[in-house]
Amino acid sequence: MEITRDITHLGEKSFPHVAAAIGTFDGVHVGHQRIIRTVVGRAREHGGTGAAFTFVNHPLEVLQPDRAPKLITPYPIKERLLKSLGVDLLVALPFTASLAEMEAEAFVEEILWKRLRVEFLCLGFDFRFGKDRRGTPDLLRKMANALGFQVEVLPPVTVDGTVVKSTIIRDLLHQGKVGEAARYLTRPYAALGEIVPGAGRGRGLGFATANLVPPEDLLIPDGVYAGRVFVGEGGYDAAMNVGVAPTFGAGGRRVEVHLLDIQEDRAPGYGQAVLVTFWERIRDEVRFASVEALQAQVARDIQRVREILSQPSTASADWALLGSGSCASMKCD
Incomplete structure (x- = not known):
C-alpha cells in the first residue's frame, strides 16, 4: 500500500483507473468496510487502483474543538486496517483550517478530479465535505456527471436493526461494553x-x-x-x-x-x-x-x-x- 500525506505532487504519479473511498473512517467499522470493499472490488475488476481518501485527525478538532471526540482508531491503527482491506493507495491528509475553508466544488475539481484523477468514487450516505459541509451526495453526483466520473452512495449498514455509526460504537466503549462494540467493528x-x-x-x-x-x-x-x-x-x-x-x-x-x-x-x-x-x-x-x-x-x-x-x-x-x-x-x- 502506498501512502501519501501530501497531495501537492499526487497528480504527477501514475495510478491507473482510480476507484476511491472517501470518509473519516473512524473505527473502520462494518459500514466503512463495505465502502472500502466496494472500491477495492471495482479496482480489481478494472485493473485499477483501490484508494482511500481520509484524514489523520478528526475534522472536528479543527471545526469544533470542544466537540472533537476521542478516536476509536488512532491513525496508526486505521492505516493498518485499511491496508488489511486491500487498499492500494492511502491518501491521509491532516485536516487543517485551510482545508476546512475550501469550497465543496473546489475540493471535488482540484483534489479529487485533477490530483487524484478519480474515475469512481464511493462514500457513505451521511458523508459531507467542503466549507460549511455544503458538499452533499447530490452535489457530488452533479459534478461527477459534468466531469466524467462515477459516484456510488451506499445506504446505511445495520446490525440487528441498528444503523452502524462511529458515535454508537464510541458510546458503547465509554460504557465498557467492548463485546457489543466488537459486533459493529467486526473485531475487538x-x-x-x-x-x-x-x-x-x-x-x-x-x-x-x-x-x-x-x-x-x-x-x-x-x-x-x-x-x-x-x-x-x-x-x-x-x-x-x-x-x-x-x-x-x-x-x-x-x-x-x-x-x-x-x-x-x-x-x-x-x-x-x-x-x-x-x-x-x-x-x-x-x-x-x-x-x-x-x-x-x-x-x-x-x-x-x-x-x-x-x-x-x-x-x-x-x-x-x-x-x-x-x-x-x-x-x-
Missing part, C-alpha cells in the same frame, strides 16, 4: 502502548505484569478485561487491569497486562511497542481489604479470562491488524 477494540517500568508488585503477588501508560484517547473505563496482546510477531491471551491499583493507594492510570502462559524469556521489555485488544470487561476495579483478597480475585479473573478466550467466537477470531507485518511497525504516537 484496540489500543497501542509502550511498556514502561512498574512498581514490581505483580511478580511478588505471583502474577507478573507488563505496564503501559494508556494513550490519552483510550475510550474504555477502568476495570478488568479479557483480551489479547500482540508483541512483535507474537500474540498472547491476557488478563488486563485498567486503572490506578487502588489497593496500593491511588496512582497514575495504567494498563497492567498479565500475559498468560508466556515464557519468561519472551516477555516484552521496556520501551517495546504492544497492541492491546479488549475482548470483554469482567468487572470494575475495586480496592481490596488485603493483599490475600486481591490475589484470590486475580486468580478468579484469570480463570474467567481463559473461559472467555477459549470460546469459539473468540478463539477462532483473527484480528485484522495482524494481517501483515508486526505491531512493532506501528508507532504509538
Whole structure:
C-alpha cells in the first residue's frame, strides 16, 4: 500500500483507473468496510487502483474543538486496517483550517478530479465535505456527471436493526461494553502502548505484569478485561487491569497486562511497542481489604479470562491488524 500525506505532487504519479473511498473512517467499522470493499472490488475488476481518501485527525478538532471526540482508531491503527482491506493507495491528509475553508466544488475539481484523477468514487450516505459541509451526495453526483466520473452512495449498514455509526460504537466503549462494540467493528477494540517500568508488585503477588501508560484517547473505563496482546510477531491471551491499583493507594492510570502462559524469556521489555485488544470487561476495579483478597480475585479473573478466550467466537477470531507485518511497525504516537 502506498501512502501519501501530501497531495501537492499526487497528480504527477501514475495510478491507473482510480476507484476511491472517501470518509473519516473512524473505527473502520462494518459500514466503512463495505465502502472500502466496494472500491477495492471495482479496482480489481478494472485493473485499477483501490484508494482511500481520509484524514489523520478528526475534522472536528479543527471545526469544533470542544466537540472533537476521542478516536476509536488512532491513525496508526486505521492505516493498518485499511491496508488489511486491500487498499492500494492511502491518501491521509491532516485536516487543517485551510482545508476546512475550501469550497465543496473546489475540493471535488482540484483534489479529487485533477490530483487524484478519480474515475469512481464511493462514500457513505451521511458523508459531507467542503466549507460549511455544503458538499452533499447530490452535489457530488452533479459534478461527477459534468466531469466524467462515477459516484456510488451506499445506504446505511445495520446490525440487528441498528444503523452502524462511529458515535454508537464510541458510546458503547465509554460504557465498557467492548463485546457489543466488537459486533459493529467486526473485531475487538484496540489500543497501542509502550511498556514502561512498574512498581514490581505483580511478580511478588505471583502474577507478573507488563505496564503501559494508556494513550490519552483510550475510550474504555477502568476495570478488568479479557483480551489479547500482540508483541512483535507474537500474540498472547491476557488478563488486563485498567486503572490506578487502588489497593496500593491511588496512582497514575495504567494498563497492567498479565500475559498468560508466556515464557519468561519472551516477555516484552521496556520501551517495546504492544497492541492491546479488549475482548470483554469482567468487572470494575475495586480496592481490596488485603493483599490475600486481591490475589484470590486475580486468580478468579484469570480463570474467567481463559473461559472467555477459549470460546469459539473468540478463539477462532483473527484480528485484522495482524494481517501483515508486526505491531512493532506501528508507532504509538
